[in-house]
Amino acid sequence: MSFNREEDEVLNFTSSEDVAVYPSFESMDLKPSLLKGIYAYGFEAPSAIQSRAISQIISGRDTIAQAQSGTGKTATFSISMLEVIDTKARDVQGEYNALARVWIFLISSQYFFFRVYKMILCIFLRLKQASYEGTFTEMTRF
Ligand SMILES: Nc1ncnc2c1ncn2[C@@H]1O[C@H](COP(=O)(O)OP(=O)(O)OP(=O)(O)O)[C@@H](O)[C@H]1O
Known part of the structure; x- marks a missing residue:
């Protein structure tokens, strides 16, 4: 499902009291x-769930975040993971638990894998400042 900024801005959220809302990615103090x-x-700007959850995850707090489909949850954990990993270290530092998404595998495993793969790979490649035109065919070469 594609992201809809107008719908996202009117979502109602309930969160723990000390969860701050960050209006921009810059304000989250992410790596340049x-x-x-x-x-x-x-x-351009974080979605409602990203505004709340990314800072919690990168601060090391155990976080449960729930929101409708297409609101940016996958990007939330992808960005958080990329923020906390040390790209120079050679050991495994992040894990995505796919068990929670079994129903999606049953419906469309290829689509799901493609989305997670695409998002993490694209952001990581941009992080590495590689020049890249993002199409599925080109991605499969890496
Ligand atoms: N901050 C953002 N700005 C613009 N587009 C975004 C943003 N965050 C996510 N998107 C886009 O919105 C779409 C849905 O994002 P994502 O897959 O992270 O949502 P999700 O909540 O995990 O969805 P689902 O529950 O269906 O898996 C993707 O195409 C993603 O690239």
Whole structure:
């Protein structure tokens, strides 16, 4: 499902009291290279769930975030993961637990894998400042 900014802006959220709302990616104090990747990927501002959840995850707080389909949850954990990993370290630092998405695998596994793969790969490549035209065919070469 594609992201709809107008619908996102009128979503009602309930969160823990000390959850701040960050109106921009800059205000989250993300790595400059990650910010560059996010903007190069085409995101101008965080969605409602990203405004709330990214800062919680990167601060190391155990976070449960729930929102409607297409509101930016996948991007929330992708961006958070890219912020906290040390790109120089060679060990595994992040894991995506796909079990929670079993129903999506049953419906459209290829589409799901493509989306997660595309988002993480594109942001990571932009982070590495690689020049890249994002089509599925080109991505499969990496
Ligand atoms: N801040 C943003 N600005 C613009 N587009 C965004 C933003 N965040 C996410 N998107 C786009 O919105 C779409 C849905 O995002 P995402 O897959 O992260 O949502 P989701 O909540 O995980 O959806 P689902 O529950 O269906 O898996 C994607 O095309 C993504 O690129």
